[in-house]
Amino acid sequence: MNSNKIIIIGAGLSGLMIAYLLQKKGFEITILEANERIGGRIQTVTGTTGVTMEMGATWFSNPHQNLIELLEDFKIPYFKQHTSGISFFETMSFVPPQKFEISDAEESSFRIEGGTAQLIEKLVEKVGLQNIKTKTKVDFIKDCEDSILITDSNGKTYSSAKVISTLPPHLLIQTIKFEPALSENLERLAKKTHTWMGESIKFAVEYATPFWRANNYSGTLYSQASIIQEMYDHTNADNKGFALKGFLNGGTYTLSQEERKEKVILQLTKVFGPEAARFVKYHEKIWREEPLTFLPYEELVMGHENNGNAEYRKSLYNNKFFISGSETASQNPGYMEGAIVAAKNIASQF
Ligand SMILES: Cc1cc2nc3c(=O)[nH]c(=O)nc-3n(C[C@H](O)[C@H](O)[C@H](O)COP(=O)(O)OP(=O)(O)OC[C@H]3O[C@@H](n4cnc5c(N)ncnc54)[C@H](O)[C@@H]3O)c2cc1C
Numbered sequence: 061m062n063s064n065k066i067i068i069i070g071a072g073l074s075g076l077m078i079a080y081l082l083q084k085k086g087f088e089i090t091i092l093e094a095n096e097r098i099g100g101r102i103q104t105v106t107g108t109t110g111v112t113m114e115m116g117a118t119w120f121s122n123p124h125q126n127l128i129e130l131l132e133d134f135k136i137p138y139f140k141q142h143t144s145g146i147s148f149f150e151t152m153s154f155v156p157p158q159k160f161e162i163s164d165a166e167e168s169s170f171r172i173e174g175g176t177a178q179l180i181e182k183l184v185e186k187v188g189l190q191n192i193k194t195k196t197k198v199d200f201i202k203d204c205e206d207s208i209l210i211t212d213s214n215g216k217t218y219s220s221a222k223v224i225s226t227l228p229p230h231l232l233i234q235t236i237k238f239e240p241a242l243s244e245n246l247e248r249l250a251k252k253t254h255t256w257m258g259e260s261i262k263f264a265v266e267y268a269t270p271f272w273r274a275n276n277y278s279g280t281l282y283s284q285a286s287i288i289q290e291m292y293d294h295t296n297a298d299n300k301g302f303a304l305k306g307f308l309n310g311g312t313y314t315l316s317q318e319e320r321k322e323k324v325i326l327q328l329t330k331v332f333g334p335e336a337a338r339f340v341k342y343h344e345k346i347w348r349e350e351p352l353t354f355l356p357y358e359e360l361v362m363g364h365e366n367n368g369n370a371e372y373r374k375s376l377y378n379n380k381f382f383i384s385g386s387e388t389a390s391q392n393p394g395y396m397e398g399a400i401v402a403a404k405n406i407a408s409q410f
Pocket of ligand 1: 073074092095099115116120196197198235256260347385386387
């Protein structure tokens with residue numbers, strides 16, 4: 061068995077970052093990715109007006125130094141989230157929203173110019189598209205003493221001296237069969253490990269102009285009274301594409317898209333006035349319906365529960381199988397920063 065060859069499962073930020081770091085150390089990498097799309101929980105969508113909208117990961121801040129360093133290495137520019145002007149907080153449906161201003165002293169959040177997908181595209185360019193096999197869903201992993209045997213959903217097999225999974229632990233344990241079985245302890249832990257944002261609903265409303273800015277509104281809205289829970293201005297860095305974007309109440313996945321859209325526009329019109337109804341396009345993504353990210357939990361699992369648990373950082377099958385991915389990171393697990401920290405930790409072991 062060629063010990064220079066490594067298989068990585070999953071082409072999200074963790075998988076791509078591990079591949080990039082291990083290639084730099086001289087390893088031959090193959091990434092197996094179930095989806096047609098590369099990027100996992102990072103997905104930037106371009107609207108009809110050219111605005112780039114994040115349906116997945118968006119923000120980071122100064123404590124996320126590993127991510128910031130990577131962006132700087134790759135010369136990928138980033139910019140401060142727009143928050144100036146009047147913001148709104150809806151506490152109850154039957155009272156008008158409270159107005160407030162976000163202080164300049166608050167820790168700034170940043171976004172990547174052109175969209176978070178810029179980082180994924182750069183990593184794919186570095187790793188080489190030819191080393192990423194998409195539409196390859198791993199179903200079965202077997203320890204064969206001197207190697208690991210992987211079988212995909214089409215029955216095709218792959219053999220490697222070392223294999224690294226970057227699936228969120230809950231998904232790994234629920235969707236892949238192992239022989240011999242992983243320990244009951246690890247199985248129990250993974251079943252109780254939250255996949256960050258797995259249940260979330262992202263929405264964006266594209267506009268021809270940033271009408272809210274003209275009225276000195278920041279575009280920020282927090283609400284515990286209606287469908288939109290949290291929303292921000294999503295204008296492009298070059299001020300050439302405009303949207304409002306945020307999170308809907310996760311429970312509204314039971315409604316139809318049309319019903320959610322109607323409720324969103326009604327809430328926006330109530331807060332920002334009739335101009336909010338003159339939108340270009342409504343976009344949304346229901347992450348809980350993405351089987352390559354989320355599966356329902358058997359019992360209640362709290363946000364970030366067991367994220368960063370040290371058990372995940374122990375190698376398995378006699379140092380041939382490794383569990384990585386953002387949820388396993390020792391710092392900022394669940395976030396993009398965690399995905400990079402986890403990748404660096406694995407790469408340091410080779
Ligand atoms: C809506 C949303 C908003 C977010 N907002 C932020 C934010 O603002 N800031 C922030 O820092 N983070 C945010 N995050 C979290 C961030 O996206 C993740 O931490 C990061 O992208 C995780 O990367 P990963 O590679 O560890 O996992 P993933 O991106 O989940 O990658 C795992 C990959 O494995 C693949 N896969 C799954 N099953 C199989 C299989 N059986 N075989 C082969 N491949 C498989 C998947 O398709 C996927 O590509 C957000 C996430 C979501 C969903």
